[in-house]
Amino acid sequence: xxxxxxxxxxxEMTGAGVMDCRNALKETNNDVDxxxxxxxxxxxxxxxxxxxxxxxxxxxxxxxxxxxxLGVLVEVNCETDFVAKTVDFHNLVKEIAMQIAATTxxxxxxxxxxENVVGSEKEIYKIQLKxxxxxxxxxxxxxxxxxxxxxxxxxxxxxxxxxDIQGKxxxxxxxxxxxxxxxxxxxxKRFSRFKLGEE
Numbered sequence: 800x801x802x803x804x805x806x807x808x809x810x811e812m813t814g815a816g817v818m819d820c821r822n823a824l825k826e827t828n829n830d831v832d833x834x835x836x837x838x839x840x841x842x843x844x845x846x847x848x849x850x851x852x853x854x855x856x857x858x859x860x861x862x863x864x865x866x867x868x869l870g871v872l873v874e875v876n877c878e879t880d881f882v883a884k885t886v887d888f889h890n891l892v893k894e895i896a897m898q899i900a901a902t903t904x905x906x907x908x909x910x911x912x913x914e915n916v917v918g919s920e921k922e923i924y925k926i927q928l929k930x931x932x933x934x935x936x937x938x939x940x941x942x943x944x945x946x947x948x949x950x951x952x953x954x955x956x957x958x959x960x961x962x963d964i965q966g967k968x969x970x971x972x973x974x975x976x977x978x979x980x981x982x983x984x985x986x987x988k989r990f991s992r993f994k995l996g997e998e
Contacts, residue, residue, distance in 0.1 A: 805824055805829055805831060805834075806820045806821055806824065808831055809823060809824060809831055809834050809835060809838070812831070812835050813835050813838050813839070815838050816908065816910025816911075817910050817911055818910050818914070819838060819910065820834065820838070823835075823837045823838045854876035854877055854878050854983070854984045854985065854986050855876060855878070856876065856877050856878060856879055856880045856882070856883045857874065857875050857876035857877050857883050857888075857892075857985075857988070858874070858875055858883055858888065858889065858892050859872065859873070859874045860872075860873055860874075860875070860889075860892045860893065860896050861896075862893065862896035862897060862899075862900055864897075864900050867995070868994065868995040869900055869992075869993070869994050869995070870900075870992070870993045870994075871896045871897075871899045871900045871990060871991070871992050871993070872990065872991045872993075873892065873895055873896045873899060873987065873989070873990040873991075874987070874988040874989050874990070875888075875891070875892045875895060875985065875986070875987050875988065876985065876986050876987075876988050877981070877983045877984065877985050878983040878984055879983060882981055882983050885981070887977065887980065887981055888977075888981065888985075891973070891974070891977045891985070894960075894962070894973065895955075895970065895973075895974075895987060896990075897961070898955065898958065898960065898961055898970055899955065899990050899992055900992065901961050902952075902955075902958050902961065903992060904953060904954060904955040904958060904990075905953040905954075906953055906954045906955065907954065907955050907956060907987050907989070907990070908954055908955070908956045908957070908971075909950045909954045909956070909957060911954075912950070912953070912954065917946065917949075920945075920946060920949055921942055921946065924941070924942045924945045924946075925938060925942065928941060928942070951969075955970050955987060955990070956969065956970050956971040956974075956987075957969055957970075957971065958970050960972070960973050974986075974987075
């Protein structure tokens with residue numbers, strides 16, 4: 800059994816995704832150092848991060864829309880308290896909150912989507928393709944495209960930025976641009992979206 804705390808530790812040390820860290824810990828019998836090495840050998844991990852580079856500061860931001868009928872609470876992290884107080888960082892966090900309000904993502908990034916959810920989507924697409932009479936030899940290619948579309952709808956980082964009229968810039972791209980400008984690592988830690996009357 801892989802403990803959540805160990806996954807978090809490996810993520811902080813390598814910058815790898817949740818599922819990759821989980822797999823690495825399974826392969827190395829929950830040995831954190833060996834898991835980091837396993838990820839690096841697989842080319843999944845970036846360079847091991849220094850403690851000072853962890854994104855532990857930031858902002859918890861609330862966005863209310865429609866006279867109180869829709870609300871978003873989001874935590875976005877950066878590395879220093881100084882950056883967390885800047886106008887640029889506050890503007891970015893506000894844009895992310897507005898994105899969540901407008902597009903209703905389920906996950907932050909694709910590595911958070913459970914394998915069984917992806918598997919279920921693939922099965923649904925396969926059934927649909929059979930009903931449409933598509934040849935089986937092209938199933939994999941079509942399903943791959945549909946999964947990409949699924950990610951672009953359900954994963955915040957993969958979504959098209961609502962202010963980009965051409966629909967080419969993703970939220971991940973928006974954040975990457977901010978990282979380049981601000982000079983610190985920035986990550987969306989978690990979010991919740993509330994709509995009046997929804998369960």
